[in-house]
Amino acid sequence: MPILCLIRHGESLWNKENRFTGWVDVPLTDEGREQAKKAGEILKSLDIKFDIAYTSLLSRAIETLEIIIRTLGYNIPVIKDISLNERHYGDLQGLNKDKVSEIYGKEQVKLWRRSLKVRPPNGESLEDTQKRTIPFFERAIKGDLELNKNVLVVAHGNSLRSIVSYIENLNEEQILNLEIEPAVPILYDYDIYNKKFYNKRILKI
Template sequence: MPKLVLVRHGQSVWNLQNRFTGWVDVPLTEKGKEEAYKAGELLKDIRFTVAYTSALTRAQETLKIILETIGLYIPVIKDQALNERHYGALQGLNKDRAREKWGAEIVHLWRRSYDIPPPEGESLKDTAARTIPFLERAILGDIIDGHDVLVVAHGNSLRSIVMYLEKLSPEEIIKVEIPTGTPIVYELDEKCNVVSKEIRNLTE
Protein backbone atom coordinates (compact mmCIF):
# COMPACT_ATOMS: atom_id res chain seq x y z
CA MET A 1 0.00 0.00 0.00
CA PRO A 2 1.55 3.37 -0.99
CA LYS A 3 2.71 5.76 1.70
CA LEU A 4 2.37 9.54 1.81
CA VAL A 5 4.78 11.10 4.29
CA LEU A 6 4.44 14.73 5.43
CA VAL A 7 7.30 16.57 7.13
CA ARG A 8 7.29 20.17 8.29
CA HIS A 9 10.67 21.83 7.68
CA GLY A 10 13.15 21.93 10.54
CA GLN A 11 13.37 24.94 12.85
CA SER A 12 14.12 28.14 10.92
CA VAL A 13 15.92 31.25 12.12
CA TRP A 14 12.62 33.11 12.46
CA ASN A 15 10.95 30.19 14.26
CA LEU A 16 13.74 30.55 16.83
CA GLN A 17 13.19 34.32 17.03
CA ASN A 18 9.39 33.85 17.41
CA ARG A 19 8.67 35.84 14.24
CA PHE A 20 5.94 35.42 11.62
CA THR A 21 7.73 33.97 8.59
CA GLY A 22 5.19 33.23 5.84
CA TRP A 23 6.74 33.62 2.39
CA VAL A 24 9.95 35.28 3.61
CA ASP A 25 12.86 33.02 2.66
CA VAL A 26 14.84 32.33 5.83
CA PRO A 27 17.34 29.49 6.44
CA LEU A 28 17.33 26.65 8.95
CA THR A 29 19.03 26.91 12.31
CA GLU A 30 21.56 24.27 13.36
CA LYS A 31 18.75 22.68 15.37
CA GLY A 32 16.60 22.69 12.22
CA LYS A 33 19.32 20.86 10.29
CA GLU A 34 19.59 18.31 13.09
CA GLU A 35 15.81 17.80 13.02
CA ALA A 36 16.00 17.15 9.28
CA TYR A 37 18.80 14.62 9.79
CA LYS A 38 16.77 12.82 12.50
CA ALA A 39 13.71 12.77 10.22
CA GLY A 40 15.83 11.12 7.53
CA GLU A 41 17.02 8.48 10.00
CA LEU A 42 13.37 7.75 10.91
CA LEU A 43 12.38 7.31 7.24
CA LYS A 44 15.12 4.92 6.07
CA ASP A 45 12.63 2.04 5.82
CA ILE A 46 10.57 3.79 3.11
CA ARG A 47 11.75 3.74 -0.52
CA PHE A 48 10.37 7.01 -1.85
CA THR A 49 10.31 7.41 -5.62
CA VAL A 50 9.34 11.09 -5.75
CA ALA A 51 9.40 14.09 -3.40
CA TYR A 52 7.58 17.41 -3.31
CA THR A 53 8.49 20.65 -1.60
CA SER A 54 7.68 24.35 -1.66
CA ALA A 55 9.45 27.25 -3.35
CA LEU A 56 11.03 28.26 -0.02
CA THR A 57 14.60 27.49 1.08
CA ARG A 58 13.84 26.15 4.57
CA ALA A 59 11.65 23.37 3.16
CA GLN A 60 14.04 22.59 0.29
CA GLU A 61 17.01 22.45 2.65
CA THR A 62 15.14 20.10 5.00
CA LEU A 63 14.22 17.81 2.11
CA LYS A 64 17.81 17.77 0.82
CA ILE A 65 19.14 16.69 4.24
CA ILE A 66 16.44 14.00 4.59
CA LEU A 67 17.19 12.50 1.17
CA GLU A 68 20.97 12.62 1.75
CA THR A 69 20.50 10.89 5.12
CA ILE A 70 18.38 8.13 3.56
CA GLY A 71 20.75 7.89 0.60
CA LEU A 72 18.10 8.52 -2.04
CA TYR A 73 18.44 10.39 -5.33
CA ILE A 74 14.92 10.87 -6.68
CA PRO A 75 12.96 13.49 -8.64
CA VAL A 76 12.09 16.56 -6.55
CA ILE A 77 9.16 18.75 -7.58
CA LYS A 78 9.13 22.30 -6.17
CA ASP A 79 5.91 24.29 -6.27
CA GLN A 80 4.67 27.52 -4.72
CA ALA A 81 1.32 25.80 -4.03
CA LEU A 82 3.03 24.16 -1.04
CA ASN A 83 4.36 27.45 0.37
CA GLU A 84 3.57 28.48 3.92
CA ARG A 85 0.51 30.61 4.52
CA HIS A 86 1.24 34.24 3.56
CA TYR A 87 1.12 36.29 6.75
CA GLY A 88 0.84 39.65 4.99
CA ALA A 89 1.47 42.60 7.29
CA LEU A 90 2.61 40.26 10.08
CA GLN A 91 5.58 38.84 8.15
CA GLY A 92 8.86 39.54 9.95
CA LEU A 93 7.17 40.75 13.13
CA ASN A 94 7.93 39.22 16.49
CA LYS A 95 4.70 37.59 17.71
CA ASP A 96 4.82 39.38 21.07
CA ARG A 97 5.23 42.76 19.32
CA ALA A 98 2.30 41.93 17.04
CA ARG A 99 0.16 41.31 20.13
CA GLU A 100 1.24 44.67 21.53
CA LYS A 101 0.33 46.41 18.27
CA TRP A 102 -3.06 44.80 17.51
CA GLY A 103 -4.01 43.10 20.78
CA ALA A 104 -3.63 39.46 21.81
CA GLU A 105 -7.21 38.53 20.93
CA ILE A 106 -7.14 39.73 17.32
CA VAL A 107 -3.67 38.23 16.67
CA HIS A 108 -4.88 34.91 18.09
CA LEU A 109 -7.89 35.12 15.75
CA TRP A 110 -5.64 35.73 12.72
CA ARG A 111 -3.36 32.84 13.71
CA ARG A 112 -5.93 30.25 14.73
CA SER A 113 -9.20 30.93 12.92
CA TYR A 114 -9.90 29.00 9.72
CA ASP A 115 -11.13 31.80 7.48
CA ILE A 116 -10.05 35.17 8.95
CA PRO A 117 -6.80 36.39 7.32
CA PRO A 118 -4.34 38.89 8.78
CA PRO A 119 -4.06 42.23 6.92
CA GLU A 120 -2.83 41.63 3.33
CA GLY A 121 -2.37 37.92 4.10
CA GLU A 122 -3.97 34.49 3.79
CA SER A 123 -6.23 32.52 6.10
CA LEU A 124 -5.86 28.76 6.41
CA LYS A 125 -8.87 28.50 4.09
CA ASP A 126 -7.00 30.59 1.47
CA THR A 127 -3.90 28.41 1.87
CA ALA A 128 -5.97 25.25 1.36
CA ALA A 129 -7.47 26.76 -1.80
CA ARG A 130 -4.06 26.56 -3.50
CA THR A 131 -2.60 23.52 -1.70
CA ILE A 132 -5.48 21.04 -2.12
CA PRO A 133 -5.86 21.31 -5.93
CA PHE A 134 -2.11 20.66 -6.24
CA LEU A 135 -2.41 17.72 -3.84
CA GLU A 136 -5.23 16.20 -5.89
CA ARG A 137 -3.66 16.89 -9.26
CA ALA A 138 -0.03 15.95 -8.63
CA ILE A 139 0.74 14.27 -5.31
CA LEU A 140 -2.24 11.92 -5.14
CA GLY A 141 -1.69 11.06 -8.81
CA ASP A 142 1.63 9.53 -7.77
CA ILE A 143 -0.05 7.71 -4.88
CA ILE A 144 -2.65 6.23 -7.24
CA ASP A 145 0.23 5.03 -9.44
CA GLY A 146 1.61 3.16 -6.41
CA HIS A 147 4.51 5.45 -5.47
CA ASP A 148 5.68 6.23 -1.94
CA VAL A 149 5.71 10.04 -1.79
CA LEU A 150 7.54 12.44 0.53
CA VAL A 151 6.20 15.99 1.00
CA VAL A 152 8.34 18.51 2.92
CA ALA A 153 6.53 21.79 3.38
CA HIS A 154 5.19 24.11 6.10
CA GLY A 155 2.92 24.13 9.13
CA ASN A 156 -0.13 25.56 7.41
CA SER A 157 0.20 24.04 3.94
CA LEU A 158 0.57 20.66 5.67
CA ARG A 159 -2.37 21.37 7.98
CA SER A 160 -4.55 21.88 4.93
CA ILE A 161 -3.38 18.50 3.56
CA VAL A 162 -4.04 16.82 6.93
CA MET A 163 -7.51 18.37 6.97
CA TYR A 164 -8.21 16.91 3.51
CA LEU A 165 -6.79 13.44 4.22
CA GLU A 166 -8.41 13.03 7.64
CA LYS A 167 -11.67 14.74 6.63
CA LEU A 168 -11.43 17.20 9.52
CA SER A 169 -13.77 20.14 10.00
CA PRO A 170 -12.52 23.76 10.18
CA GLU A 171 -13.10 23.59 13.95
CA GLU A 172 -10.99 20.43 14.24
CA ILE A 173 -8.06 21.52 12.06
CA ILE A 174 -7.40 24.77 13.92
CA LYS A 175 -6.49 22.65 16.98
CA VAL A 176 -3.94 20.57 15.05
CA GLU A 177 -0.26 21.34 15.61
CA ILE A 178 2.46 20.01 13.30
CA PRO A 179 5.89 20.03 14.98
CA THR A 180 9.02 20.86 12.98
CA GLY A 181 10.89 17.90 11.49
CA THR A 182 8.43 15.25 12.70
CA PRO A 183 7.37 12.72 10.00
CA ILE A 184 3.68 11.88 9.65
CA VAL A 185 3.33 8.60 7.74
CA TYR A 186 0.02 7.77 6.05
CA GLU A 187 -0.85 4.55 4.25
CA LEU A 188 -3.48 5.18 1.58
CA ASP A 189 -5.71 2.81 -0.36
CA GLU A 190 -6.36 2.93 -4.12
CA LYS A 191 -8.97 5.66 -3.61
CA CYS A 192 -6.53 7.69 -1.46
CA ASN A 193 -8.44 7.03 1.75
CA VAL A 194 -6.32 6.87 4.89
CA VAL A 195 -5.79 3.28 6.06
CA SER A 196 -3.26 4.07 8.80
CA LYS A 197 -1.41 7.02 10.32
CA GLU A 198 1.85 7.00 12.27
CA ILE A 199 3.69 9.95 13.81
CA ARG A 200 7.41 9.22 14.09
CA ASN A 201 8.67 11.21 17.04
CA LEU A 202 12.18 12.68 16.80
CA THR A 203 12.90 11.83 20.44
CA GLU A 204 12.30 8.07 20.03
Protein backbone atom coordinates (compact mmCIF):
# COMPACT_ATOMS: atom_id res chain seq x y z
CA MET A 1 0.00 0.00 0.00
CA PRO A 2 1.59 3.32 -1.04
CA ILE A 3 2.71 6.01 1.40
CA LEU A 4 2.54 9.79 1.07
CA CYS A 5 5.08 11.77 3.09
CA LEU A 6 4.72 15.55 3.45
CA ILE A 7 7.57 17.64 4.87
CA ARG A 8 7.88 21.39 5.32
CA HIS A 9 11.35 22.76 4.61
CA GLY A 10 13.78 23.40 7.46
CA GLU A 11 14.30 26.79 9.07
CA SER A 12 15.10 29.52 6.54
CA LEU A 13 16.93 32.78 7.17
CA TRP A 14 13.67 34.74 7.22
CA ASN A 15 12.00 32.17 9.47
CA LYS A 16 14.80 32.86 11.93
CA GLU A 17 14.32 36.61 11.53
CA ASN A 18 10.51 36.23 11.92
CA ARG A 19 9.79 37.76 8.53
CA PHE A 20 7.04 36.99 6.01
CA THR A 21 8.74 35.07 3.20
CA GLY A 22 6.23 33.94 0.59
CA TRP A 23 7.79 33.67 -2.85
CA VAL A 24 11.03 35.44 -1.93
CA ASP A 25 13.82 32.91 -2.40
CA VAL A 26 15.78 32.83 0.86
CA PRO A 27 18.23 30.10 1.94
CA LEU A 28 18.15 27.65 4.80
CA THR A 29 20.01 28.40 8.01
CA ASP A 30 22.51 25.92 9.43
CA GLU A 31 19.76 24.90 11.86
CA GLY A 32 17.43 24.34 8.90
CA ARG A 33 19.99 22.06 7.28
CA GLU A 34 20.35 20.09 10.50
CA GLN A 35 16.56 19.79 10.74
CA ALA A 36 16.46 18.42 7.19
CA LYS A 37 19.14 15.86 8.03
CA LYS A 38 17.17 14.72 11.08
CA ALA A 39 14.05 14.34 8.95
CA GLY A 40 16.03 12.15 6.57
CA GLU A 41 17.32 10.06 9.46
CA ILE A 42 13.78 9.53 10.74
CA LEU A 43 12.63 8.34 7.32
CA LYS A 44 15.70 6.14 6.91
CA SER A 45 14.94 4.42 10.22
CA LEU A 46 11.52 3.43 8.87
CA ASP A 47 13.07 1.65 5.90
CA ILE A 48 10.62 3.22 3.42
CA LYS A 49 11.79 3.33 -0.20
CA PHE A 50 10.43 6.40 -1.97
CA ASP A 51 9.83 6.11 -5.70
CA ILE A 52 9.43 9.79 -6.56
CA ALA A 53 9.76 13.21 -4.88
CA TYR A 54 8.12 16.56 -5.45
CA THR A 55 9.16 20.05 -4.40
CA SER A 56 8.61 23.70 -5.24
CA LEU A 57 10.80 26.08 -7.23
CA LEU A 58 12.12 27.77 -4.07
CA SER A 59 15.61 26.93 -2.84
CA ARG A 60 14.73 26.37 0.82
CA ALA A 61 12.47 23.46 -0.13
CA ILE A 62 14.82 22.16 -2.83
CA GLU A 63 17.82 22.12 -0.47
CA THR A 64 15.78 20.44 2.27
CA LEU A 65 14.82 17.69 -0.17
CA GLU A 66 18.42 17.32 -1.39
CA ILE A 67 19.65 16.86 2.19
CA ILE A 68 16.92 14.30 2.91
CA ILE A 69 17.78 12.32 -0.22
CA ARG A 70 21.50 12.31 0.66
CA THR A 71 20.64 11.10 4.15
CA LEU A 72 18.40 8.33 2.78
CA GLY A 73 21.34 7.15 0.67
CA TYR A 74 19.64 6.47 -2.64
CA ASN A 75 18.56 8.50 -5.65
CA ILE A 76 14.94 9.56 -6.13
CA PRO A 77 13.55 11.21 -9.27
CA VAL A 78 12.59 14.80 -8.39
CA ILE A 79 9.86 16.94 -9.94
CA LYS A 80 9.92 20.69 -9.20
CA ASP A 81 6.76 22.69 -9.77
CA ILE A 82 5.61 26.23 -9.03
CA SER A 83 2.26 24.84 -7.88
CA LEU A 84 3.95 23.79 -4.62
CA ASN A 85 5.44 27.23 -3.90
CA GLU A 86 4.59 28.91 -0.62
CA ARG A 87 1.53 31.16 -0.67
CA HIS A 88 2.35 34.67 -1.92
CA TYR A 89 2.24 37.13 0.98
CA GLY A 90 2.03 40.20 -1.24
CA ASP A 91 2.92 43.48 0.48
CA LEU A 92 3.86 41.63 3.69
CA GLN A 93 6.82 39.81 2.13
CA GLY A 94 10.05 40.77 3.88
CA LEU A 95 8.29 42.45 6.83
CA ASN A 96 8.80 41.42 10.44
CA LYS A 97 5.70 39.63 11.75
CA ASP A 98 5.80 41.26 15.18
CA LYS A 99 6.02 44.76 13.69
CA VAL A 100 3.13 44.00 11.34
CA SER A 101 1.11 42.82 14.35
CA GLU A 102 1.84 46.11 16.13
CA ILE A 103 0.44 48.03 13.16
CA TYR A 104 -2.59 45.90 12.23
CA GLY A 105 -3.26 43.93 15.41
CA LYS A 106 -2.59 40.27 16.24
CA GLU A 107 -6.06 39.07 15.23
CA GLN A 108 -5.81 40.58 11.75
CA VAL A 109 -2.37 39.09 11.23
CA LYS A 110 -3.64 35.69 12.42
CA LEU A 111 -6.41 35.88 9.83
CA TRP A 112 -3.90 36.76 7.10
CA ARG A 113 -1.64 33.89 8.13
CA ARG A 114 -4.08 31.13 9.11
CA SER A 115 -7.59 31.66 7.72
CA LEU A 116 -8.92 30.10 4.55
CA LYS A 117 -10.27 33.11 2.69
CA VAL A 118 -8.68 36.32 4.03
CA ARG A 119 -5.96 37.67 1.71
CA PRO A 120 -2.99 39.72 2.89
CA PRO A 121 -2.65 42.98 0.91
CA ASN A 122 -1.93 42.06 -2.74
CA GLY A 123 -1.28 38.45 -1.74
CA GLU A 124 -2.90 35.01 -1.78
CA SER A 125 -5.36 33.57 0.70
CA LEU A 126 -5.01 29.90 1.58
CA GLU A 127 -8.03 29.30 -0.65
CA ASP A 128 -6.13 30.95 -3.54
CA THR A 129 -3.16 28.72 -2.79
CA GLN A 130 -5.42 25.64 -2.91
CA LYS A 131 -6.49 26.58 -6.42
CA ARG A 132 -2.99 25.75 -7.64
CA THR A 133 -1.84 23.11 -5.15
CA ILE A 134 -4.90 20.84 -5.21
CA PRO A 135 -5.21 20.37 -9.00
CA PHE A 136 -1.48 19.57 -9.09
CA PHE A 137 -1.84 17.23 -6.13
CA GLU A 138 -4.75 15.40 -7.78
CA ARG A 139 -3.07 15.16 -11.17
CA ALA A 140 0.55 14.41 -10.30
CA ILE A 141 1.06 13.39 -6.68
CA LYS A 142 -2.12 11.38 -6.23
CA GLY A 143 -1.60 10.03 -9.73
CA ASP A 144 1.68 8.47 -8.60
CA LEU A 145 0.05 7.06 -5.48
CA GLU A 146 -2.55 5.44 -7.74
CA LEU A 147 0.38 3.73 -9.48
CA ASN A 148 1.37 2.26 -6.10
CA LYS A 149 4.37 4.57 -5.71
CA ASN A 150 5.63 5.91 -2.38
CA VAL A 151 5.72 9.69 -2.74
CA LEU A 152 7.81 12.26 -0.85
CA VAL A 153 6.73 15.93 -0.99
CA VAL A 154 8.91 18.71 0.43
CA ALA A 155 7.27 22.10 0.25
CA HIS A 156 6.11 24.98 2.48
CA GLY A 157 3.92 25.68 5.47
CA ASN A 158 0.95 27.00 3.55
CA SER A 159 1.18 24.90 0.39
CA LEU A 160 1.20 21.87 2.71
CA ARG A 161 -1.58 23.31 4.90
CA SER A 162 -3.70 23.54 1.77
CA ILE A 163 -2.99 19.90 0.90
CA VAL A 164 -3.50 18.58 4.45
CA SER A 165 -6.78 20.47 4.83
CA TYR A 166 -7.94 18.93 1.53
CA ILE A 167 -6.86 15.39 2.44
CA GLU A 168 -8.48 15.59 5.87
CA ASN A 169 -11.51 17.62 4.73
CA LEU A 170 -10.98 20.22 7.48
CA ASN A 171 -13.48 22.97 8.18
CA GLU A 172 -12.50 26.64 8.39
CA GLU A 173 -12.04 26.60 12.17
CA GLN A 174 -9.79 23.54 11.96
CA ILE A 175 -7.79 25.16 9.16
CA LEU A 176 -7.28 28.28 11.30
CA ASN A 177 -5.51 26.16 13.94
CA LEU A 178 -3.57 23.92 11.57
CA GLU A 179 0.21 24.18 11.96
CA ILE A 180 2.88 22.44 9.89
CA GLU A 181 6.18 22.25 11.77
CA PRO A 182 9.51 22.62 9.97
CA ALA A 183 11.11 19.37 8.80
CA VAL A 184 8.69 17.06 10.63
CA PRO A 185 7.54 14.18 8.39
CA ILE A 186 3.79 13.66 8.10
CA LEU A 187 2.87 10.24 6.70
CA TYR A 188 -0.39 8.93 5.28
CA ASP A 189 -1.23 5.51 3.94
CA TYR A 190 -3.24 5.60 0.73
CA ASP A 191 -5.92 3.05 -0.02
CA ILE A 192 -5.84 2.69 -3.82
CA TYR A 193 -9.10 0.80 -4.01
CA ASN A 194 -11.19 3.11 -1.84
CA LYS A 195 -9.17 6.21 -2.82
CA LYS A 196 -8.80 7.35 0.77
CA PHE A 197 -5.98 8.54 2.99
CA TYR A 198 -5.75 7.17 6.52
CA ASN A 199 -3.40 6.31 9.40
CA LYS A 200 -1.82 9.77 9.69
CA ARG A 201 1.52 9.76 11.52
CA ILE A 202 3.52 12.85 12.57
CA LEU A 203 7.10 11.73 13.16
CA LYS A 204 9.00 13.78 15.73
CA ILE A 205 12.31 12.87 17.31
